[in-house]
Amino acid sequence: MDSTRESEGMHYEGDCIRPPPEAYSILLQVTLGCSHNKCTFCGTYKDKRFGIKDNDIILSDILFASKYMKGQDQVFLMDGDALIIPQKRLLWILERIKEHLPWVKRVGAYANTKSISKKSLQELTELRENGLGMLYLGVETGDDEIRKKISKGTSAKQCLEMGKRVKDAGIQLTITLLLGIGGKEKSLDHARATGELVSAIDPDFASALTVMLIPGTPLWEEYERGDFHMPDERGLLMEMKEMIVHTNLSHCLFSSNHASNYLPIRAWLPEGKQELLDIIDAALRGEIGLRQEWMRSF
Ligand code: SF4
Numbered sequence: 001m002d003s004t005r006e007s008e009g010m011h012y013e014g015d016c017i018r019p020p021p022e023a024y025s026i027l028l029q030v031t032l033g034c035s036h037n038k039c040t041f042c043g044t045y046k047d048k049r050f051g052i053k054d055n056d057i058i059l060s061d062i063l064f065a066s067k068y069m070k071g072q073d074q075v076f077l078m079d080g081d082a083l084i085i086p087q088k089r090l091l092w093i094l095e096r097i098k099e100h101l102p103w104v105k106r107v108g109a110y111a112n113t114k115s116i117s118k119k120s121l122q123e124l125t126e127l128r129e130n131g132l133g134m135l136y137l138g139v140e141t142g143d144d145e146i147r148k149k150i151s152k153g154t155s156a157k158q159c160l161e162m163g164k165r166v167k168d169a170g171i172q173l174t175i176t177l178l179l180g181i182g183g184k185e186k187s188l189d190h191a192r193a194t195g196e197l198v199s200a201i202d203p204d205f206a207s208a209l210t211v212m213l214i215p216g217t218p219l220w221e222e223y224e225r226g227d228f229h230m231p232d233e234r235g236l237l238m239e240m241k242e243m244i245v246h247t248n249l250s251h252c253l254f255s256s257n258h259a260s261n262y263l264p265i266r267a268w269l270p271e272g273k274q275e276l277l278d279i280i281d282a283a284l285r286g287e288i289g290l291r292q293e294w295m296r297s298f
Helices: 003-008 055-068 087-100 113-117 121-129 144-149 156-168 187-201 218-225 233-245 273-284
Strands: 026-029 074-078 106-111 132-140 172-179 205-210 252-255 266-269
Touching: 026 055, 055 087, 087 121, 113 132, 113 156, 121 132, 121 156, 132 156, 132 187, 144 156, 144 187, 156 172, 156 187, 172 187, 172 233, 187 233, 205 233, 233 273, 266 273
Parallel strands: 026 074, 074 106, 106 132, 132 172, 172 205, 205 252
Antiparallel strands: 252 266
8 A cells, every 4th residue: 555645634536425314424535426327317327427436545544534533433335336346345444444444334335226136135234343334325216117218227025125135135225206206297106116116125214305406417308308207385285295105114204304305304203103194284284384495316
């Protein structure tokens, strides 16, 4: 390893994102971009060619964190889907984290259905035993017609199987759902199918986001052509309500606190189901104010 690199700070390249629960984590960029990079609504990594960063850069960042980030007890592996890293190499990263950042309690990463499918249950279990404690899976929708249209690359059935594999390995699972992604026309179909898929996966956490139309993405072009009609605020509330109605979860924290949403709600399901539905109904009656458009972001 080039010893001069250690003093340069963290080697972040391009825009870096992480999920809200990782706000105070050590952000360790181990990949660039997303290995899929085809979802029509996603503009996050459009400017990045996918790659795995060199081990010496990764180690340099871990060593930097070992000196200057002693107060942070979680690591989040960026960018898009660190789980795509071959097993041996990913284990090497987890081992270096354990060695140099012994106070870290949990390592998290984004994953997608494809990257999970590259790991056997045994391999995922091995990753969990070496510190990987949380995966964030972008489910978006349970409707196969919409999944195909947005180029998600996998079916709802595959998504279910891979979500279950993560849970069977004992890794905590957060899934993200995308309100509005079926457009006006498929809004309620999307809501029902997604509620059912979430229930079948039965994750620890489910987070609803709202589609933001990002210039340069294929979805933006569809919208500009008049081929995609975004549900309005009321339509999105009804969609979220229908989604929640169709959940049958054992123990899952459902939230719509993400900045892209008009109505932030949060409760453990199934206990808090009626509470959430009552809040949405109150918002539909205009008794609860919605987040202003200018305050929304992805
Ligand atoms: S898998 Fe995730 S990061 Fe990759 S293109 Fe799709 S939404 Fe974007």
